[in-house]
Amino acid sequence: MVKDRRPKKNGKTLNVAVLGIPNSGKSTLINRLIGKEVCAYSCKKNTTRKSSRAILNDDDTQIVFLDTPGVVNEKEVKRFKLEESLSRDPEMSCREAHLLLVMQDCSNRFSRESIGPKVLRLLCKYQHRVPMVLVLNKMDVMPQKRYTYDLIRKLTCNTLIDGVGGDIKLSSQDPKWNVESYVKRLQKSMKYEENSEGKDEKDYKKMTYQKILTECRQGPVKDDRANELIKGMIGWPGFSDVFCISAKTGSGLQDLKSYIIDSAKPGGHRFHPSLIHDQDPKEAVINIVKSKLLDNLEREVPFELQPKIQYWTCPDGKCLEIGVLIEVKRGRHARKLIGMHGKTINYLANIIEASLIDYFDADVKLILSATLPQSEENKMSLNAIRLENRALNSERHRRENDPYLV
Numbered sequence: 001m002v003k004d005r006r007p008k009k010n011g012k013t014l015n016v017a018v019l020g021i022p023n024s025g026k027s028t029l030i031n032r033l034i035g036k037e038v039c040a041y042s043c044k045k046n047t048t049r050k051s052s053r054a055i056l057n058d059d060d061t062q063i064v065f066l067d068t069p070g071v072v073n074e075k076e077v078k079r080f081k082l083e084e085s086l087s088r089d090p091e092m093s094c095r096e097a098h099l100l101l102v103m104q105d106c107s108n109r110f111s112r113e114s115i116g117p118k119v120l121r122l123l124c125k126y127q128h129r130v131p132m133v134l135v136l137n138k139m140d141v142m143p144q145k146r147y148t149y150d151l152i153r154k155l156t157c158n159t160l161i162d163g164v165g166g167d168i169k170l171s172s173q174d175p176k177w178n179v180e181s182y183v184k185r186l187q188k189s190m191k192y193e194e195n196s197e198g199k200d201e202k203d204y205k206k207m208t209y210q211k212i213l214t215e216c217r218q219g220p221v222k223d224d225r226a227n228e229l230i231k232g233m234i235g236w237p238g239f240s241d242v243f244c245i246s247a248k249t250g251s252g253l254q255d256l257k258s259y260i261i262d263s264a265k266p267g268g269h270r271f272h273p274s275l276i277h278d279q280d281p282k283e284a285v286i287n288i289v290k291s292k293l294l295d296n297l298e299r300e301v302p303f304e305l306q307p308k309i310q311y312w313t314c315p316d317g318k319c320l321e322i323g324v325l326i327e328v329k330r331g332r333h334a335r336k337l338i339g340m341h342g343k344t345i346n347y348l349a350n351i352i353e354a355s356l357i358d359y360f361d362a363d364v365k366l367i368l369s370a371t372l373p374q375s376e377e378n379k380m381s382l383n384a385i386r387l388e389n390r391a392l393n394s395e396r397h398r399r400e401n402d403p404y405l406v
Contacts, residue, residue: 011060012264020103040291114234127216157237
């Protein structure tokens with residue numbers, strides 16, 4: 001009996017948007033859940049430049065992950081001349097999502113103690129329409145795991161929607177931006193009609209969190225109002241659950257995956273069961289090449305390189321042959337890319353080819369080459385001649401002054 005491979009009309013489906021600051025592990029998490037490298041990732045920030053969809057099929061359930069760029073604001077886009085998609089796509093993904101996963105990088109001591117204000121603004125704006133889950137990532141490298149519970153209580157404002165909160169016990173190692181200082185800043189920044197006289201500090205904290213959630217649940221919140229509500233906040237009180245994971249090692253991912261699949265709602269499948277990504281294959285190849293360049297080249301060099309598809313053939317119907325040409329603007333960048341005797345570019349070609357074989361589930365032969373503008377080529381040729389002449393002169397001088405050399 002032939003299995004029906006058409007998209008199911010009566011199955012279950014769920015759109016999951018993954019939010020977080022740059023380099024928090026969003027793409028790595030999705031790759032782990034899918035079981036294949038479908039989203040480009042690297043150790044450098046802003047590897048993901050625009051949103052893409054990765055599809056997980058589990059029996060009659062289809063989960064569509066929306067991999068978003070690290071959340072940045074419009075000022076950063078203009079200042080660093082970034083693509084507009086970096087500020088636009090995360091918000092568009094929130095509108096499409098049925099569930100929000102908020103990734104928090106626990107390895108970074110400067111950012112783990114608070115959720116970024118750009119992420120908080122999105123949570124404030126979309127609390128009325130989509131449930132939210134906090135995901136603490138990189139727990140395998142968190143230096144002091146005994147503070148995990150305090151960290152969870154802090155990032156959730158000691159409040160889970162389905163749970164009952166208590167007071168957060170702050171240790172002496174906690175930074176100054178703790179819950180008490182947040183409440184004091186909130187009292188100054190927000191204007192409340194209610195008179196808080198006769199209420200203790202515990203009641204006031206619960207009242208302010210409840211008031212924020214009540215306003216956010218009533219309907220859409222405008223940007224100006226969202227910025228006012230989150231001013232001074234370090235966490236968000238609207239999370240429905242919390243997971244501690246390591247996307248790199250896979251620790252804790254099975255529980256998160258089961259939770260996501262169980263959250264799916266009845267609905268028709270949008271994508272064919274054989275699809276794992278909605279990206280154009282050629283664009284996916286370019287993104288994989290860029291991610292490997294980011295991982296293996298230093299400083300500004302990978303950001304200045306522009307890979308392009310030179311040819312794309314499959315002559316025997318089995319092996320995919322891909323030629324990628326990397327446009328280099330400067331001679332010193334070309335030297336970094338090529339390496340001594342071509343070792344660097346050959347190494348890059350091997351690891352990129354391995355990633356493409358995994359992505360396409362087929363044999364792939366990759367030819368990676370580089371090109372320079374004519375002016376830079378002339379400079380490199382001239383420098384090579386100078387180096388060669390310098391080496392010859394040095395060898396001649398050594399032979400003339402060494403009596404033991406024949």
